[in-house]
Amino acid sequence: MEIIPAVRKQYVELAEPSLSDSDADLLRLERATGPVKADLPLLRRLPGLLRSCGFKGTAVLTDHHLVDFEPGDTTDKCYGVAFDIGTTTMVGSLLDLRTGEELAVASAMNPQVSFGDDVVSRIGYASESPDRLEELRSRLVDAIGEMILQLCRDASVSNECVYEAAFAGNTTMEHLLGGMEVQQLGQVPFVPAHARGLVVPSKELPLPMHRGASCYLFPLIGGFVGGDTVSGMLATDIAAADGPVLMIDIGTNGEIILVSDGKILAASTAAGPAFEGARISCGMRATRGAIEKIVLPACQQEGDQVAGRDDDLRLSVIGGVDPIGICGSALVDVTAALLDSGVVTPEGRMLLGEELPADLPVAIRSRARAGENEQAEFVLAVGSDDRNDISITQKDIRELQLSVGAIRAGVQILLGMAGLEGKDLRRVLIAGGFGSFIRRSKAQRIGLLPPDVEHGRIHYVGNASLNGARFALLSTAARRKAEDLARGAEHVELSQDTNFQAVFAEAMIFPSG
Amino acid sequence: MEIIPAVRKQYVELAEPSLSDSDADLLRLERATGPVKADLPLLRRLPGLLRSCGFKGTAVLTDHHLVDFEPGDTTDKCYGVAFDIGTTTMVGSLLDLRTGEELAVASAMNPQVSFGDDVVSRIGYASESPDRLEELRSRLVDAIGEMILQLCRDASVSNECVYEAAFAGNTTMEHLLGGMEVQQLGQVPFVPAHARGLVVPSKELPLPMHRGASCYLFPLIGGFVGGDTVSGMLATDIAAADGPVLMIDIGTNGEIILVSDGKILAASTAAGPAFEGARISCGMRATRGAIEKIVLPACQQEGDQVAGRDDDLRLSVIGGVDPIGICGSALVDVTAALLDSGVVTPEGRMLLGEELPADLPVAIRSRARAGENEQAEFVLAVGSDDRNDISITQKDIRELQLSVGAIRAGVQILLGMAGLEGKDLRRVLIAGGFGSFIRRSKAQRIGLLPPDVEHGRIHYVGNASLNGARFALLSTAARRKAEDLARGAEHVELSQDTNFQAVFAEAMIFPSG
Numbered sequence A, B: 001m002e003i004i005p006a007v008r009k010q011y012v013e014l015a016e017p018s019l020s021d022s023d024a025d026l027l028r029l030e031r032a033t034g035p036v037k038a039d040l041p042l043l044r045r046l047p048g049l050l051r052s053c054g055f056k057g058t059a060v061l062t063d064h065h066l067v068d069f070e071p072g073d074t075t076d077k078c079y080g081v082a083f084d085i086g087t088t089t090m091v092g093s094l095l096d097l098r099t100g101e102e103l104a105v106a107s108a109m110n111p112q113v114s115f116g117d118d119v120v121s122r123i124g125y126a127s128e129s130p131d132r133l134e135e136l137r138s139r140l141v142d143a144i145g146e147m148i149l150q151l152c153r154d155a156s157v158s159n160e161c162v163y164e165a166a167f168a169g170n171t172t173m174e175h176l177l178g179g180m181e182v183q184q185l186g187q188v189p190f191v192p193a194h195a196r197g198l199v200v201p202s203k204e205l206p207l208p209m210h211r212g213a214s215c216y217l218f219p220l221i222g223g224f225v226g227g228d229t230v231s232g233m234l235a236t237d238i239a240a241a242d243g244p245v246l247m248i249d250i251g252t253n254g255e256i257i258l259v260s261d262g263k264i265l266a267a268s269t270a271a272g273p274a275f276e277g278a279r280i281s282c283g284m285r286a287t288r289g290a291i292e293k294i295v296l297p298a299c300q301q302e303g304d305q306v307a308g309r310d311d312d313l314r315l316s317v318i319g320g321v322d323p324i325g326i327c328g329s330a331l332v333d334v335t336a337a338l339l340d341s342g343v344v345t346p347e348g349r350m351l352l353g354e355e356l357p358a359d360l361p362v363a364i365r366s367r368a369r370a371g372e373n374e375q376a377e378f379v380l381a382v383g384s385d386d387r388n389d390i391s392i393t394q395k396d397i398r399e400l401q402l403s404v405g406a407i408r409a410g411v412q413i414l415l416g417m418a419g420l421e422g423k424d425l426r427r428v429l430i431a432g433g434f435g436s437f438i439r440r441s442k443a444q445r446i447g448l449l450p451p452d453v454e455h456g457r458i459h460y461v462g463n464a465s466l467n468g469a470r471f472a473l474l475s476t477a478a479r480r481k482a483e484d485l486a487r488g489a490e491h492v493e494l495s496q497d498t499n500f501q502a503v504f505a506e507a508m509i510f511p512s513g
Helices: A025-033 A040-052 A111-115 A119-128 A130-155 A171-178 A227-236 A328-341 A394-417 A440-446 A464-474 A476-488 A500-507 B025-033 B040-052 B111-115 B119-128 B130-155 B171-178 B227-236 B328-341 B394-417 B440-446 B464-474 B476-488 B500-507
Strands: A007-013 A056-062 A065-071 A079-085 A089-096 A102-109 A162-169 A198-201 A214-217 A245-249 A253-260 A263-270 A290-295 A314-317 A368-370 A376-381 A390-393 A427-431 A458-462 A490-492 B007-013 B056-062 B065-071 B079-085 B089-096 B102-109 B162-169 B198-201 B214-217 B245-249 B253-260 B263-270 B290-295 B314-317 B368-370 B376-381 B390-393 B427-431 B458-462 B490-492
Touching: A007 A025, A025 A040, A025 A056, A025 A065, A040 A065, A040 B171, A040 B198, A056 A162, A079 A130, A079 A171, A079 A227, A079 A464, A089 A130, A089 A464, A102 A130, A111 A119, A111 A130, A119 A130, A119 A171, A130 A162, A130 A171, A162 A171, A162 A227, A162 A464, A171 A214, A171 A227, A171 B040, A198 B040, A227 A245, A227 A253, A227 A263, A227 A427, A227 A458, A227 A464, A227 A476, A245 A394, A245 A464, A253 A394, A263 A394, A290 A328, A290 A376, A328 A376, A328 A390, A328 A394, A328 A440, A390 A394, A394 A490, A394 A500, A427 A464, A458 A464, A464 A476, B007 B025, B025 B040, B025 B056, B025 B065, B040 B065, B056 B162, B079 B130, B079 B171, B079 B227, B079 B464, B089 B130, B089 B464, B102 B130, B111 B119, B111 B130, B119 B130, B119 B171, B130 B162, B130 B171, B162 B171, B162 B227, B162 B464, B171 B214, B171 B227, B227 B245, B227 B253, B227 B263, B227 B427, B227 B458, B227 B464, B227 B476, B245 B394, B245 B464, B253 B394, B263 B394, B290 B328, B290 B376, B328 B376, B328 B390, B328 B394, B328 B440, B390 B394, B394 B490, B394 B500, B427 B464, B458 B464, B464 B476
Parallel strands: A079 A162, A162 A214, A245 A427, A263 A490, A427 A458, B079 B162, B162 B214, B245 B427, B263 B490, B427 B458
Antiparallel strands: A007 A056, A056 A065, A079 A089, A089 A102, A198 A214, A245 A253, A253 A263, A290 A314, A368 A376, A376 A390, B007 B056, B056 B065, B079 B089, B089 B102, B198 B214, B245 B253, B253 B263, B290 B314, B368 B376, B376 B390
């Protein structure tokens, strides 16, 4: 990709005014930069600025707009931030706009989770009153502002030299970031306020960037299929695929894109936050102390090398410390293993005592117990005095079934619309911060990925939404392409598909293995 | 002129969203209006706005920008204001943007006069500190805001339906209106901050208009030759003249344009506020109570019909009331008459007693007296008990000499540059609120207009600056033309002309008649 960001800097040494050359200040500058317009706040300061530095300084330009004029040569300080604003998790990246080099990365919880852990509950909250919308908006903007300052500290960069931001988020997140009304998003037919990409002055949010900085919000496709999907399509260039390609962005709001025969189908599905550790009894994000990988010897496969007793389960904990919870990838692991070992039935029932398979190793069998409210649970780690046991409960399995079922049903409906089956897919792309850490075979085992897709055709594309935001930060051509992708995709409103409920109910049943 | 204003209204009835038509709100609107962008504050409200009126309402558009969406059909309410911002006097006009009809006119003193009565003194004041610049800026903006509200009251129009303003002012006035630094305008080579026309959100000034309204500030030519000159050129179409044409805009800041052989020469000259009644002992604006016309029988000409005693002077007072002062046109009249009758010499000395011509009627002679500080003065009206006499003093004559000399010297220098004399001029256009009221023969008598121009070639064009602002309000093509005029004119910096002082000194001597 050619790096041609929206913002550029140009160092100029202008002739000082004289009787024979008394052009106005801005005209004088334009002789070096080409035609530009300046907003009133900058024009007010321009005469003093130019004279304070002897007419030698750096013009900060976007398109034909003068963002600022900085004394001296500051062309080596030109930064931007790219963000993936997830329903649960936000990731930001600080880039050098000249080289595209990434200088820092930061992630944080979306502070709106305390108002509801999925988009529907947030829409409900924000719709109650303008104050509540404002509450959600300002909490989000404040948290993003903190992340920008953190990124700048980490890279020893002044936030006054951050001139652009690019935001990819789902429809609801982009609306809440902009402070747009969302009532209409909470009702059929789920209509967004806008769909094209937006360029918004950063001071209108506001964010701690250069005072003349701009924020780019990705275009939306429609309904809940938002800018993060477009961004992911941009990053993976999926529309240019030469055979049927499926992309699944696994997050609280799951997105599914199917490209086939030059047609792009896009759907959103309410997967819930289980993959990000929420709504799971011992769930947590994939940070220090999280169990991120689990292997049961009964279903051990090549490559599953994890320390532990021979016939007992083996855990891998982020940071190598005592475990304090379980993150999404291990949740998929343990569910796959419990299905394989017969502790959990395809219908999702967790067995206890006599019901358990007879050939189950004792070390495993002893972990299945009746916990709180006689609910079945499977103990992963025994807590010390000051810490509770870490378990997977029957309720956790149900939660996962809902999440898996939502994505699986969406995939099946899109494939059906295109007249395809899983085996017809040339490639399956797994996107999302969480997606990168799941093991393909385990995800296929629980039905999260189509079981009939050849293992080698499944690829991780990382946080494609963040990557696309990086592209948009570095290239205005990428923004134009994003606009085309958004308008070229056909939005499929899954909830209004007459088959959805039936397909969903069936999709919640785990594959029989 | 075709009326195609920058702002237009379009009533639309949009299809309500449905499952088969779930386009985003703004995209839905664009299906009716064509592609538009909306700022974040409007986007935030758009979903609620559209639904509150059943998707039937009026889009307010400028170019490809959505200014607002108003419930119902408001296409018949679309207004704009045009302003001539003079150093001393401001005139505003409220127009119906659909028809071009003028609905109200208002004029007021520029409140900055209390900080200095010419541009140089205001630049000096504003340059002392940012606070003083802000003081001048806000006083002006407040006064303009008051005028807008007054115009709206007079026409029974809501100021929320005023979507555009166009401002023509000299360089200093436009800088102070925008709040731009002016230090550099106070020093050779007198460099403005900008020269192209500006479009500024009205909320940045701020002015009491629609919240999304825009303000257009005319382009400047250079130095002190500003937007009012460009506006006047636009209104008179002077650049298209088929022979040498001179335009003089008589105001505190006088502007002179000479068009000859396809070349446009433009100069500014510090005429001072005498013509607007300031710096004159009994001076006042041309309002009720002002003596606006004076005839001395000694120099009576056909058409000079004014009530009065046969051999004494005759006065005409605005409103037909007792006089309370003298305005610019009468100042020119009386000076011409005093020159003709020999009371004032061509050098500007006012004679007394024995020095007065022997054939002067007694009634006139008795009006010449030694006043305060033994200064010669000529009594125009004897005051009643509670009112002082109204006189023209020696000092007033000196003030007028400076004003006339400044304009006359400017005209001579421009004519000289073009190799022309007054008699070569095809037409002479007199612009400015004051200009319309002076009598051509009297103005020629005192040298304010070139004496060698045939009487019939002198035309009044009224407040051409205000007229041009009206054009710019009603036509974007007019704005483009203004830009071309501003950039196509050659700015002549009179004060830097080596001959200026000599020409000026000579120009202060009144023609010998």
